[in-house]
Amino acid sequence: MKKRTIIVSGLAATYPLGGVAWDYIQYLHGFYRLGHDVYYLEDTGGWAYDPFNVTFVDDLTYHTKYLGDYLAALDPGLAKRFCVIGPDDRHWGMSAEELEAVVARADVFFNISTTCQLRKNYAKIPVKVLIDSDPLYTQSSFPQFLDGTATDEEKRNIENMRRHDVFFSFGENVGQDFCTVPKGVIDWIPTRQPIVLSCWGDAPASPARQTFTTVLSWQPAQKGPLVGGVQYGGKNLEFEKMLDLPQKTTAELELALGGGKPPRELLEEKGWKLRDGFSMSQTPWVYRDYIWDSYAEFSTAKNAYVATQSGWFSCRTACYLASGRPAVVQDTGYSRFMDVGEGVLAFANEAQALAGIEAVRADWDRHSAAAKAFAARYFDSDVVLAKLLADALA
DSSP: OOOOEEEEEOOTTTSOOHHHHHHHHHHHHHHHHTTOEEEEEEOOSSOEEETTTTEEESOOHHHHHHHHHHHHHHOGGGTTOEEEEOTTOOEEESOHHHHHHHHHHOSEEEEETTOSOOOHHHHTSSEEEEEESSTTTTTTTHHHHHHTOOOHHHHHHHHHHTTSSEEEESOTTTTSTTOOSOOSSSOOEEOOOOBOGGGTTTSOSSOSSOEEEOEEOSSOSSOOOEETTEEOOOHHHHHGGGTTGGGGOSSEEEEEEOSSOOOHHHHHHHTOEEEETTTTTSSHHHHHHHHHHOSEEEEOOOHHHHHTTOOOOOHHHHHHHHTTOOEEEEOSSGGGTSOOSSSEEEESSHHHHHHHHHHHHHOHHHHHHHHHHHHHHHTBHHHHHHHHHHHHHO
8 A cells, every 4th residue: 555644643642541542552553564654643622631630731741751652662663753732732742843744744634532623734634534432422412413403512513523534433333224323414434443463462371360350430421422312321331230240250350440430349349359440551561461461351331332232342352352361341233243252252141241251261272362363353453454544545
């Protein structure tokens, strides 16, 4: 494929947490490995999260050093390929002049998770791509927009989306008759998270602990979407259906809990082992080590993804798989287009979750090998990003 100048956006500096970094920077790293002239831009217009004091700040010194150190460790060639613009318009990383030169020659702009404000100069980039990483949340106001009852804010948000040229969604079932994510307004092309397999493939052949783990926030800070009279919610709604699981298996089940006001005492009473989510996510490398030390992942998904059968699949889970760590994870409809049963054990209820856990324990080696093969088949950044770029330029 012809070498392209590409800009990707994200929230890796705004939210300096290990999982967030891997979510977005694997786009930068993956495109770079494919030989493209690629840059990372973070321009949200807002303040950045301070995980040590649990507040938001306008001084991005820590955040940009965190990002710069991460990029340099991934590949020295990435060290100077980023620009973070603060709420005061200060440029960190590349200077304003350097960024403007990149924007002027850019072929494609990937606005991931609608994170980047679309300034006038960005809007001049020939192909502007919007990637929806949060299906249903993104489309929740589409029905009101179509029937003329949307609020001014909802109209502005949708019109801002429509300033892009091509649209992709992690909800790979969006648009299908069985999927209840609202249709219309935008035609979505399915895509998925790219995983740079070489970053994960050196995990120890045998995990340090025989513990099923996951890293999660209990529930979103904002109320879930109300669509068609149905109130949808976050991961907590689905996890509550699994509260008694530790009492039905001798497997150790651990949650690295972040925000969202989790019911810690109740979880501990039920037999869940708890860890501090930030401690397991303070850097991308600490986060990776936590995954590598794990026996497998066990997790539910956001209620909004499950109830709509969106087909969303977790980046975190894909990282477990690429590390050779099997995953027992809730089905969001991804089993309709992915071959599950080995490596990935999808469940829709407690009984299936328990069966998945016991299947992994009965033959971990087989499921570990299958997990790596699953990641290579479905999430290899070389394949995912080559297709994404080709579809964007088609």
